[in-house]
Amino acid sequence: MTHLTMAFLLLLGAATPAPDSACPKDVPALLAAFRGLVGFQVDFVEEKQVALLKKPLINKGRVLFAAPDQLVRRVDSPVNTAVWIRGSELWMRDSQGTKRLDVGQWGPANVLINSFLFVLRGDTANLKKHYDMTLACGGAGWRLTLTPRQADLRKILQRMEIEGTGAEPTRLSLLDGAGDLSTTRFGTANKALRPSVAQLQKFFAAVASP
């Protein structure tokens, strides 16, 4: 890590509580704010830096969330794919078709897949079970850092960080077990939505398939 990067991270993650009133006083307060979320739609840009590759991979798409446990992440560029997390099921769709997987039995991989949802629905119990959590504030927002507690989860995820304002994530970063860093930046969310299953299905099915 370069000194510049470290300085930037330190700047972002100043340990001293910010006087900003937008900063939740602690992790439970932040998660309580998320429990009021019923759904949203938001555009994203993901930059994935694979340790072995010289240039980052860029994905652009849109997320549709319906509380408490449904989320569709659709990549529109450079390739059209979608993943739908619905309870203990994971649906995937691409040009080859649609597949359904029962992720309930997949242990830490299932935890990883659902971790962002744990935050979005303010699921304190699951987050405490699987992660050590720290909250930092700076500027107009907050940053929640999740560090896996169990060794098997640490094999696939070193750290997850979510930044946001209020109950709206603005950035999600995952440092995985292989050292690859994925950073997703979200646009402004439309939080007036409460997507129905039919709307989720339509959004998911927008990916062309045979």
Added chain:
Amino acid sequence: MKRWLCFYVFLCSCGGPQKPAWDPPGQPQGLVNMADVPWNFEWRQTIEAEYPNPKQPNAHETNSLEVVLQKQGNILTMVGLTPLGTRAFVARQEGVNVITEGPHNDALPFPPALVFLDVNRSLFVGINTTSLPDGWHTQQSHGAQIKDLWKGGLLVQRELSDPVQNTTLRIHYSPGYKGGLAPATVTLMNTRFRYRLTITTLQSSAL
């Protein structure tokens, strides 16, 4: 391998269609020394594969995955990605040696040596940055008989025969290919193992 790890590695491979039951070569002959390839690149691609069902030879299985192919210096790296964007596998060719690393490489739907042999024969064997005149051209290179069709300065079709392995590859490049320039689509048919690959370039950059 634990099921969850299997899931993480390659969401489609476990409990799905079986891998083709072919007999891949060990360290394949016929690879181009990467140090002799003057261009460097990073291409992000999807591969759609169609191959015989091992249990029903007349039926076909299909599978797809996303890969990044990076050539830099004497190293060719292939990184496979899961549908969630996580790393599924890594395979490398250093010089003429194929190297697989890490616990995840049984997730690769094809034996790495075979994958690199196809990549070499499609992109590197008997190919450089100079275009040939329109028409058919034949050559012998790296143990293979090659018949190429060039059109408008680009290689558009190739038939490659390997008499030792009794294999013929039929390759179509769209709109065409020459060294270092990513083709939009490559279709490759292997007559011995009866598989067909459609490789689509999503993003490309020179390094």
